[in-house]
Amino acid sequence: MTRLELRDIRKNFGALEVLAGVSLDVGAGEFVSILGPSGAGKSTLFQLLTGAIRGEGEMRFDGAPLDGARFAFMPQRDALMPWRRVIDNATLGLEVQGMKRRAARERVAPLFAEFGLAGFERAWPAELSGGMRQRAALLRTVVQQRDMLLLDEPFGALDALTRAAMQRWLETMWQSHRWTALLITHDVREAVLLSDRIYVLSARPARVVREVAVPLPRPRIESAALAREAAAIEAGILDTLLGAADPIPDHSMETRND
Amino acid sequence: MALIAAFAKFFPAALAFALLLLAWELYARLGGIAPTVLPAPSRVLAQAWENRAALADNTLPTIRATLAGFACSLAAAFVLSALVDFLPRLRRALFPLLIASQTLPLVAIAPLVVLWFGFGLLPKILLVALVTFFPMMVALVEGYAATSAEVSQMLAAMGAGRWRIFWLARLPSGMPYFFAGLRISITYAVVGAIFAEYAGAAKGLGIYMLSAKNNFRPDLVLAAVAVSSALTLALFGLAVLVQRLAMPWERAGRDRKAEPSGHRP
Known part of the structure; x- marks a missing residue:
């Protein structure tokens, strides 16, 4: 289809x-x-x-x-916001859609392990390696649950x-x-x-x-x-x-x- | 360890300052210079202690004027910079005026402002705002403009409107710039308040300096100068502290860069 x-x-x-x-x-x-x-x-x-x-x-x-x-859009560079912790970067799209921060965190948190980011929920983006930053950016993209990436x-x-x-x-x-x-x-x-x-x-x-x-x-x-x-x-x-x-x-x- | 490191960091500056005071002390004592011309640091200190009640009495109004003026200036900088960010035409209208305001000589303007607005708090607030507003305003406007285009595009694709993008991306992007501007303008704040008081006030470090000078008491002028310097340093320290608390991610980034072996897969 x-x-x-x-x-x-x-x-x-x-x-x-x-x-x-x-x-x-x-x-x-x-x-x-x-x-x-x-x-x-x-x-x-x-x-x-x-x-x-x-x-x-x-x-x-x-x-x-x-x-x-x-669409959920992932830009060229990771475009993580340095002033938001990794988990709050991941919830960004959900927050823009109007979800409360707490609920958005609960939705996103279980996915951290699959994205190889377990334990880094509270880290700042500056503390991540390049590969981890891209995985965080992809996580932020897919949790928006749009029709297409x-x-x-x-x-x-x-x-x-x-x-x-x-x-x-x-x-x-x-x-x-x-x-x-x-x-x-x-x-x-x-x-x-x-x-x-x-x-x-x-x-x-x-x-x-x-x-x-x-x-x-x-x-x-x-x-x-x-x-x-x-x-x-x-x-x-x-x-x-x-x-x-x-x-x-x-x-x-x-x-x-x- | 941290204490030793901090001591090692500040030791050269402390030593230089102590040597300067020592040279001054020796010159004033051994040069046979009258204390009504150049008092030794020890005399300034002793007189400051003797007149501590009067000094404190005159310091409080200066602190009040500084903080009130700076608070107004800070609020105005945030509101106007946001307006300018949404209305670029307003920026073209306002900036030439703001730049012109920075060309006004404070010595000439301060007595006029006192003439127009009296001896109360208002002229002091206005003068402190006049000298502190511009660096913060410019820093904020440039900080908003430094927002990465990719972040804005991504937020727009998420469905964020202009106000959302300002709140989520442009305002936080402006914070490092804002604090750079804040550190500059806070060092002008006390000086602005003292200028206003010098031009006319019931109480305050400015008027205290003026009357001490007129009474041939350079020791008390210098004592008031020392108090105002301490005030400025304290405000500067406060600004640095607030920046650290408000931007914890900045230190996180620096810590990682300081440790190249900390690469994670």
């Missing part, structure tokens, strides 16, 4: 054309990634979805035009080892919860590891240049045979990305906030 449908989404900032007709679907319980070079307009797409900016095109959810509060390069700021650990952890978490999720990333391996389907975007102005299904069984981290199949898919996507991009090498996939 299709939940989110985007049809021919366009967005210009003045003379700058950012999105040149992006169409995509996300089904119920599906993990979909948007993969594209930096500056392609991936984050602009999320801003359109959360209503922060307006663009052209059709956005539908469960068949009806998209209205406000469908929007994850904007959630592991982009982590060191390589922590990032790999977090990707594996997220895959296990997703397997037990089956969230409907849309992930933005420019990490091909991350997209292949986590997604059911991948939309590959061109450089700006962004269009979908390829849609890749990833039919690998889960969990995907365990076997060597799976790793070979994943590597083949990764290679195919890289060919698309680098072939579509400007041939000058320093224009490729540098990390930059877009």
